[in-house]
Amino acid sequence: MTPRILVTGGAGFIGSAVVRHLIENTASEVANLDKLTYAGNLESLALVAGSSRYHFYQVDICDGAALDTVFARFKPTAIMHLAAESHVDRSIDAPADFVQTNMVGTYTLLEAARRYWSALQEPEKGSFRFHHISTDEVFGDLHGTDELFTEETAYAPSSPYSASKASSDHLVRAWQRTYGLPTLVTNCSNNYGPYHFPEKLVPHMILNALAGKALPVYGDGSQIRDWLYVEDHARALVEVVARGNIGETYNIGGHNEKRNLEVVEIICVLLEELAPEKPAGVLYYRDLITFVEDRPGHDVRYAIDSSKIQRELGWVPEESFDSGIRKTVQWYLDNRDWWERVLTGEYRLARLGSS
Numbered sequence: 001m002t003p004r005i006l007v008t009g010g011a012g013f014i015g016s017a018v019v020r021h022l023i024e025n026t027a028s029e030v031a032n033l034d035k036l037t038y039a040g041n042l043e044s045l046a047l048v049a050g051s052s053r054y055h056f057y058q059v060d061i062c063d064g065a066a067l068d069t070v071f072a073r074f075k076p077t078a079i080m081h082l083a084a085e086s087h088v089d090r091s092i093d094a095p096a097d098f099v100q101t102n103m104v105g106t107y108t109l110l111e112a113a114r115r116y117w118s119a120l121q122e123p124e125k126g127s128f129r130f131h132h133i134s135t136d137e138v139f140g141d142l143h144g145t146d147e148l149f150t151e152e153t154a155y156a157p158s159s160p161y162s163a164s165k166a167s168s169d170h171l172v173r174a175w176q177r178t179y180g181l182p183t184l185v186t187n188c189s190n191n192y193g194p195y196h197f198p199e200k201l202v203p204h205m206i207l208n209a210l211a212g213k214a215l216p217v218y219g220d221g222s223q224i225r226d227w228l229y230v231e232d233h234a235r236a237l238v239e240v241v242a243r244g245n246i247g248e249t250y251n252i253g254g255h256n257e258k259r260n261l262e263v264v265e266i267i268c269v270l271l272e273e274l275a276p277e278k279p280a281g282v283l284y285y286r287d288l289i290t291f292v293e294d295r296p297g298h299d300v301r302y303a304i305d306s307s308k309i310q311r312e313l314g315w316v317p318e319e320s321f322d323s324g325i326r327k328t329v330q331w332y333l334d335n336r337d338w339w340e341r342v343l344t345g346e347y348r349l350a351r352l353g354s355s
């Protein structure tokens with residue numbers, strides 16, 4: 001039977017990488033279910049939107065009736081749930097949307113999935129999967145140098161974003177334990193790569209540098225993140241939904257721990273090589289680095305132990321940080337149209353013709 005995968009948040013950064021991967025590398029039918037918030041960009045799907053196997057539904061995951069309609073029409077064999085409010089700074093300024101989408105939305109989606117799955121007959125019922133995509137930020141932060149987050153690490157979220165994601169993880173596990181819904185959970189470290197919305201660290205620094213603007217680094221830039229190239233994450237997710245064991249959690253990470261300041265410095269070095277013609281008044285890109293007041297509650301270090309998914313599903317990242325960040329900087333240099341339309345807001349016009 002051809003897999004029919006419903007991806008929530010498929011117009012976002014990671015969701016669009018998953019949709020592109022599924023269309024380009026598998027025979028699956030793919031439905032992208034997305035509300036198209038400011039973070040949803042249909043132009044990130046331009047390479048695959050023409051496929052007869054790609055379907056799009058503009059739906060809010062908080063709207064249970066609309067979810068029922070999409071399930072009845074598309075008849076998914078699996079759900080990959082990525083729709084979320086995802087930006088930590090926004091969660092500090094305005095947490096309500098995070099509670100609504102990440103917690104109430106996940107609850108609403110779980111209930112819609114349960115209604116749909118309960119009515120399925122075998123063998124479809126037995127092979128159905130609900131895969132919830134989450135973050136390593138649910139574990140809080142690390143202070144020593146030795147420990148890593150494992151699947152057994154206790155939850156200790158710090159920000160409204162990570163607390164709302166932690167809540168959604170708990171809901172998903174409870175729906176498996178209580179109702180038998182066949183769920184899987186993955187917790188991944190920081191992603192970077194093409195089609196990343198410019199408010200996030202890596203694209204923000206690349207685009208500010210190209211414009212000759214300041215490169216704002218929180219605090220002293222010593223916070224450590226474990227970076228994973230987004231296409232490696234997408235491959236991992238597709239492995240988990242296809243072959244992961246029901247009820248299991250898999251940590252996903254690249255073993256690429258870098259201090260934030262180091263990441264910004266590496267971007268500056270790459271830009272010196274790949275974009276040597278600088279904006280007026282800029283001698284070296286790194287001269288644009290500026291230290292700004294730290295984010296409240298800023299986590300010190302994240303680092304993930306991904307040995308379980310490597311051992312059980314044979315997934316390994318293909319990109320090192322050096323190769324992935326070089327590809328990413330080059331992608332932003334080659335795809336000015338995509339990010340200029342994000343910066344001007346024109347990308348939002350694409351949604352007028354959608355759904």
Ligand code: NAD
Nearest residue numbers: 009011012013014035036037039040060061083084086191
């Ligand atoms: P993103 O902000 O780029 O995309 C989120 C998508 O969800 C957007 O297309 C948006 O329109 C959609 N959306 C938001 N609210 C919605 C709603 N109520 N109904 C339907 N659609 C809605 O996020 P991302 O970086 O691609 O992250 C995707 C998932 O992966 C999130 O669940 C996030 O917590 C998780 N994650 C992200 C990272 C990372 O580094 N970016 C790391 C680990 C896990």
